[in-house]
Amino acid sequence: MEKTSGQIDRERRLKKSEISIKDLTICHYCKSTGLGEDDKFCPNCGFPQRGSQIEMKRFLNRLRRKMELLADYKKSIKKARNILFILAAVNLLYGLIMGVFISVNMAVLISSVIVAAIYFALGMWSRNKPFPAILSGFFVYIVFNVLAAIVDPHTIYQGLIWKVIIISAFVYGYKGVKDSANLQMELESMKESKDLKDTNAV
């Protein structure tokens, strides 16, 4: 029975995506050298060096999902950082409008500039140290809102949706930093090739 063109195409695609390992002593994924004959999996990254095609592809898919997860964590960190910069800009704008353009009120202008500077500094700090910067940003935001509510209780209900969005961004940013730290280290450690001959001592 002759194969249809669809079947031929599928087979060709499968053959193309097949993982072929020429040297079984070098890990296909992390390129670690010195894998033994008994090593079904790479001791450095866990790649099924002597496994079936399905196992190998499952490993690579799992890894891809982890990388996607890491990218998501980084996105939420970036969102939290952007929130810090947005808060800085909004406070500066508020200070200029309320303290200069509408009426001259130096106390409002100076306070707003200080608050804007705090958020901006935290935003810049989050580039190097996202965890402490986002955590501080979260607490600063909460306390400043409480401070505003003490001065004028009506501010509690003002921009409630924005407040929820900002707090959520901080919480997700914090979670992103927390979860990405270990995942990133794990992925980097897996990519790092090693000479496994040196580590064969049990």
Place this chain on the structure above:
Amino acid sequence: MQCSYCEYQNPQKANYCSKCGKKIHIIVESNDYNKHIKKISFLVFALLAYLILVNFVHIGEGYINKLLINMAFAVIILIFYFIDLAQINKLFRFSKPNKSLLIKIIILAPLFAVLVSYIANLLNQNFSEINYVTYYERFSDFPAPFIFAVILVGIFPAIFEEIAFRGVVFNELSRITGLKSSIIISSILFTILHLSVLSIFWIFPIGLIFGYFRAKYRTLWYGIIGHFIYNVSIVLIEIIIF
């Protein structure tokens, strides 16, 4: 190294079992971030709730009420102190005091207080919108204003704020982040919980200095002494000038 799943003996530095492919040792030790963050958050929100109550709810005039308000603050801090009793007690050790540092603190704290008083007075005069109430004025209805001012402005904050920020908060932060970050975050919290945007210029540096002392000498005493001298100096300057 033995795999806990299949009991296969793997090379010493193996991350994964070469027989079953399972992870055999944790590449990075995970830290219980949530537990520490929760403790810091509880303290911050407890202090915020306290500040809201003090500002919103009319508790009544008179020095007994003011004393009770200060006592409530101390009780909140003491609750967190007893939760982490063993670790914070270690920070009360003061076996070999650094005499030259103590002399520097005794000299520089009042000088800094003079500078801060000058700046605060300047702000008060130039910006009518800022209604700065002196510490001493707050105790004018007390039977012995100076003694109560020293106790409630000098001793109380020096002990309880140091326990809260350089003790509880710093301890929790240092378990999940580096020392520098712990100093900065604890100083930020110390500053913002004073609920005064303008005072950031002097409270934040003070927080950084006391945080540095806490990190370097592993004791709260330098912070407590510095905090006490600074606060009492402020009260004395207010009595002399105002």
